[in-house]
Amino acid sequence: MAWSIGRLVGPFWSDIASDLGFWIVCRRDSRKLRRIVALRNWLLPEASVAAAAVSGTHPDAA
Numbered sequence: 001m002a003w004s005i006g007r008l009v010g011p012f013w014s015d016i017a018s019d020l021g022f023w024i025v026c027r028r029d030s031r032k033l034r035r036i037v038a039l040r041n042w043l044l045p046e047a048s049v050a051a052a053a054v055s056g057t058h059p060d061a062a
Contacts, residue, residue, distance in 0.1 A: 017055065022047070 024043065026036050 024040055030036050
């Protein structure tokens with residue numbers, strides 16, 4: 001499985017539309033750590049694509 005080799009995976013198979021937001025939270029002195037920057041740089045575009053798919057505005061949305 002992907003998680004067994006250190007890959008980040010989603011916990012659910014489906015997306016759920018929500019009016020709630022999410023925050024990336026870390027200590028101020030950790031913001032520039034390579035692993036935090038990498039997670040943020042991956043997470044923000046992924047969240048944008050997922051939000052577009054749920055809202056039906058993504059080109060791949062059925």
